[in-house]
Amino acid sequence: MDSAAPRFALSRFIEDIRAVVPVAGRALDVDRLPDGRTTLVFRVIEDGRTADVSVAGPRTRALFKHATGVARAVMVRFKPGWSAPLLGVSAHALTDRTVLLEDLWGRSGGDLGGELLAAPSLQDVMDRLTRALALRARQTFEPASGPLARHAVRLLEAGEVRVESVAARLGVTARHLRRAFTESVGIGPKDFARTVRLQRAVRWAATSKDWARIAADAGYYDQAHLIAEFQQLVGLTPGAFLKRAGDRGVRVAAGDVAATWHD
Numbered sequence: 001m002d003s004a005a006p007r008f009a010l011s012r013f014i015e016d017i018r019a020v021v022p023v024a025g026r027a028l029d030v031d032r033l034p035d036g037r038t039t040l041v042f043r044v045i046e047d048g049r050t051a052d053v054s055v056a057g058p059r060t061r062a063l064f065k066h067a068t069g070v071a072r073a074v075m076v077r078f079k080p081g082w083s084a085p086l087l088g089v090s091a092h093a094l095t096d097r098t099v100l101l102e103d104l105w106g107r108s109g110g111d112l113g114g115e116l117l118a119a120p121s122l123q124d125v126m127d128r129l130t131r132a133l134a135l136r137a138r139q140t141f142e143p144a145s146g147p148l149a150r151h152a153v154r155l156l157e158a159g160e161v162r163v164e165s166v167a168a169r170l171g172v173t174a175r176h177l178r179r180a181f182t183e184s185v186g187i188g189p190k191d192f193a194r195t196v197r198l199q200r201a202v203r204w205a206a207t208s209k210d211w212a213r214i215a216a217d218a219g220y221y222d223q224a225h226l227i228a229e230f231q232q233l234v235g236l237t238p239g240a241f242l243k244r245a246g247d248r249g250v251r252v253a254a255g256d257v258a259a260t261w262h263d
Helices: 083-087 101-105 107-117 122-139 145-157 163-170 174-184 189-205 211-218 223-234 238-245 254-259
Strands: 014-020 028-032 039-045 051-056 063-067 070-078 098-100
Touching: 039 107, 039 122, 051 101, 051 107, 070 122, 083 122, 098 101, 101 107, 107 122, 145 163, 145 174, 145 189, 163 174, 163 189, 174 189, 189 211, 189 223, 189 238, 211 223, 223 238
Parallel strands: none
Antiparallel strands: 014 070, 028 063, 039 051, 039 070, 051 098
């Protein structure tokens, strides 16, 4: 395992690592919007003596969770289409689910929580997690749908909106693309395109309240289309969501958490 770790670059598979510490005395408010991503979550329970590792699959609808008893957590978000070869299960099997890693990996998944809990710093947490994923990657194989789905992801995130056009550019049928996308990303390409628009609108709404302009720039037909799709995917109007997001728990930068990893 040790000899494999230096050749295994975790950055190839992940796009974000976030260390989270709730405000003292408060629960952790977690807002998960649909984005076609699978996330591995390491949590330290409030007493500091126990921990667990779970996997949150891609969402088709937003999830608002009020998590109590969490002292700190590390969230590792995989790039779309990369979770399957590392976790050993199709992305579709995790859609709209959160499962313990032990349920996917068996005993080694359960033991990983204790190994990460014993890590003295955030860097050590990531080093131990990298070794565990490197070993798992050697024991599994990537489905043939993976490269095709990831290529389609890049096209959709670059602005292509029609699934048929993406399929034609990749030289496959729309039906074949949907199967590949569902297996490796967890949702269909049409649903993924909707999450791309949603994420763009959320990012731009952080600095602008011109909803007509945001709708046009994000790829919606008009402002009414944005509001209707936002309510369908999130369950809130854009304004209500932004108001709620402003009252979430504090998220601390990774470097800050590493300096105070143990109480």
